[in-house]
Amino acid sequence: MNNNQYQLDKVVILSRHGIRTPLENTIAFLEKSSPLKWPSWDHAYGYLTTRGGALEAFFGHYLSQWLEQKNINIEPENPDIYVYANSLQRTVATAQFLVNGAFAGYDIPIHHKYTIEKMDPIFDPSVKDDSPELKQAVLNDIEEADKAGAIFKNLAPAYQMVSDILEYPQSQLYALYKCDFADIPNELYFKKNEEPELHGPLAIGICAVDAFLLQYYSAFPKDQIAWGKITSREQWQQLIQIRNHYIDLVFHTKTIAQHISKLLINKIDDLLHNKQHKVNLLVGHDSTIAALLGALDFAPYQLPNQCENTPIGGMVIFQRYRHISSGKYFFKAEYVYQSFEQLYTGQAIDINNPPQHYQLQLEDASVNNDGYYDWADFAKRLNINE
CATH class of the missing domain: 3.40.50.1240 (Phosphoglycerate mutase-like)
Structure with missing residues (x-):
């Protein structure tokens, strides 16, 4: 150039x-x-x-x-x-x-x-306007971005990894949902003057992955980063796909x-x-x-x-x-x-x-x-x- x-x-x-x-x-x-x-x-x-x-x-x-x-x-x-x-x-x-x-x-x-x-x-x-029309337009964008449910299907290994790291089956959330991590229902939370959220495994996953990333970036002892359960770059790459897809679906769609x-x-x-x-x-x-x-x-x-x-x-x-x-x-x-x-x-x-x-x-x-x-x-x- x-x-x-x-x-x-x-x-x-x-x-x-x-x-x-x-x-x-x-x-x-x-x-x-x-x-x-x-x-x-x-x-x-x-x-x-x-x-x-x-x-x-x-x-x-x-x-x-x-x-x-x-x-x-x-x-x-x-x-x-x-x-x-x-x-x-x-x-x-x-x-x-x-x-x-x-x-x-x-x-x-x-x-x-x-x-x-x-x-x-x-x-x-x-959200500045929570009209049914705007919410439906957002849902249409999410559906278009996630053609045939490909994103959620591809995230299955990452969801299992999060479930294993968290020991989710022994948690209060499991007692509430009574289902596997990946089967927690997805729902768009869309309310005026509040941040939109995609409730379900993607939302739980991004919370967990964010916490693990902050531990990693803060140079916590390795046994404290996700309790020592993330041991490879490949695991990080897979887990962070949860974070990337959440941000894309909730904030990046048109x-x-x-x-x-x-x-x-x-x-x-x-x-x-x-x-x-x-x-x-x-x-x-x-x-x-x-x-x-x-x-x-x-x-x-x-x-x-x-x-x-x-x-x-x-x-x-x-x-x-x-x-x-x-x-x-x-x-x-x-x-x-x-x-x-x-x-x-x-x-x-x-x-x-x-x-x-x-x-x-x-x-x-x-x-x-x-x-x-x-x-x-x-x-x-x-x-x-x-």
């Missing part, structure tokens, strides 16, 4: 928060799913951990070096960067660590709208993705039209990223050296380039994230030991010979809510 002919003009970075503790309602639920005692944590539930903060600082340092390579230099007296986070501890803290790692000592405010632990509507995946991404798309559009800041950082959640990529018609992808489709701490970087000789604008989007191994080892990342970069593709659009999309192919997608 002839990158010397393109100057990075503006970036909007959408980051998922870094490593956190499990959510409190998840822990309460998981205690019913297994007779085993879950490991304790040294931070409040749902909070960014100290290790998570350190890894975000490393990521911020790398980000500043990457921007410098792209000839975007942030000046201490007038930092050309805008930062906006969801008003939860883990997202605000992630933004703080990213900025401190990138530009320590610079006067860069971290914007958030509410007091800590109040969800900002821009990042809120809750109707719900467009429904919950409207405010975020408007925010990104505003930032791209605002000439004040070249660098814009937004910090949200996995649901934020999955829904946005679904709403903007990005192609399906598989991230190299990662099992998660929306890895913790990972960020999507929307990039606008100006072609130097013609003055035309072009677009590129990359998923930049730490590999499964980088997260586990907690190693410092920088320009010499970089995170993973994966170029995302737009559906129904073509790249030029240098690998860039015409800016109009992306910009028109931002106006889907008009």
Whole structure:
């Protein structure tokens, strides 16, 4: 690619928060799913951990070096960067660590709208309209995505693995359902002002897999990570398919993705039209990223050296380039994230030991010979809510 002919003009970075503790309602639920005692944590539930903060600082340092390579230099007296986070501890803290790692000592405010632990509507995946028509459209999307029940059939080995790890047949949940893990009924929970959920083995599975992943990323002793029952990368890959499919079905399918991404798309559009800041950082959640990529018609992808489709701490970087000789604008989007191994080892990342970069593709659009999309192919997608 002839990158010397393109100057990075503006970036909007959408980051998922870094490593956190499990959510409190998840822990309460998981205690019913297994007779085993879950490991304790040294931070409040749902909070960014100290290790998570350190890894975000490393990521911020790398980000500043990457921007410098792209000839975007942030000046201490007038930092050309805008930062906006969801008003939860883990997202605000992630933004703080990213900025401190990138530009320590610079006067860069971290914007958030509410007091800590109040969800900002821009990042809120809750349903705004629970009409029967919208719910049916979402169900139709899920049915279309899961052609002939293929997803649920393919997840059978992963469901059995979760059941075995949890010792589910000895749990309170088994006493409630009185059936095998995979046979727990699936049901879409769809209520106004609440997050949509796909109740059943997929929901129980994602809660368990999330807890195991957080233990792994936090470098718990091996006998405490899923009680020592996950011993291979292949097991992780199979288990994390539960997580990926849940996120895809509940947040990435078209109707719900467009429904919950409207405010975020408007925010990104505003930032791209605002000439004040070249660098814009937004910090949200996995649901934020999955829904946005679904709403903007990005192609399906598989991230190299990662099992998660929306890895913790990972960020999507929307990039606008100006072609130097013609003055035309072009677009590129990359998923930049730490590999499964980088997260586990907690190693410092920088320009010499970089995170993973994966170029995302737009559906129904073509790249030029240098690998860039015409800016109009992306910009028109931002106006889907008009």
